Amino acid sequence: QLQLQESGPGLVKPSETLSLTCTVSGGSISSSSYYWGWIRQPPGKGLEWIGSIYYSGSTYYNPSLKSRVTISVDTSKNQFSLKLSSVTAADTAVYYCARRRRSGPYGMDVWGQGTTVTVSS
Amino acid sequence: DIQMTQSPSSLSASVGDRVTITCRASQSISSYLNWYQQKPGKAPKLLIYAASSLQSGVPSRFSGSGSGTDFTLTISSLQPEDFATYYCQQSYSTPNFGQGTRLEIK
Numbered sequence: 001q002l003q004l005q006e007s008g009p010g011l012v013k014p015s016e017t018l019s020l021t022c023t024v025s026g027g028s029i030s031s032s033s034y035y036w037g038w039i040r041q042p043p044g045k046g047l048e049w050i051g052s053i054y055y056s057g058s059t060y061y062n063p064s065l066k067s068r069v070t071i072s073v074d075t076s077k078n079q080f081s082l083k084l085s086s087v088t089a090a091d092t093a094v095y096y097c098a099r100r101r102r103s104g105p106y107g108m109d110v111w112g113q114g115t116t117v118t119v120s121s
Numbered sequence: 122d123i124q125m126t127q128s129p130s131s132l133s134a135s136v137g138d139r140v141t142i143t144c145r146a147s148q149s150i151s152s153y154l155n156w157y158q159q160k161p162g163k164a165p166k167l168l169i170y171a172a173s174s175l176q177s178g179v180p181s182r183f184s185g186s187g188s189g190t191d192f193t194l195t196i197s198s199l200q201p202e203d204f205a206t207y208y209c210q211q212s213y214s215t216p217n218f219g220q221g222t223r224l225e226i227k
Contacts, residue, residue, distance in 0.1 A: 037216075047157075047165065047208055049216040062215060063122070096164055105171035105212060107155030111164035
């Protein structure tokens with residue numbers, strides 16, 4: 001079955017760029033039916049959607065993070081990636097990748113296990 | 122931005138109880154409402170999509186209802202494994218989540 005796996009550094013220094021990758025296995029990221037996205041959860045807090053990408057490369061982002069976020073896709077590797085620039089301690093969180101259907105009233109039905117990123121010098 | 126407000130923020134209940142969690146949107150979202158369950162240290166799990174459709178593999182004691190701005194998640198008979206945090210999420214526009222409802226054992 002489809003699985004998602006996040007990877008990347010667990011520690012990032014303030015003002016630097018956070019970079020994470022989500023690897024899709026058991027299915028193709030090039031499916032025309034799905035968006036692929038990132039969600040984060042600060043310690044002890046709720047969920048925040050960061051942004052999503054379609055296999056063609058079209059993206060949409062949370063307006064509150066848009067100026068610092070870039071999401072890209074590499075269909076040859078069946079991966080998509082997140083870059084978040086100019087990080088501060090407020091960006092410390094568990095970062096999840098997830099899949100959702102491209103259209104219609106559907107939820108995010110497949111999630112990665114999450115990866116913890118700490119912003120600290 | 123569409124704001125999602127859940128109530129209550131926390132809830133204590135016993136095994137076998139019927140429990141209802143409410144989610145209100147700041148404007149109409151039709152049926153573009155999803156419910157997730159999250160256990161400590163785990164990723165969220167989709168329970169209900171399109172306000173009332175049960176995700177494959179989810180027990181039938183979970184149900185959802187509502188449309189427009191007011192939605193509910195009901196657990197008909199609480200089981201020990203149901204104690205967790207529940208989130209609503211709208212997919213009508215830029216996705217966002219409610220603040221969560223923590224369901225604890227009484």
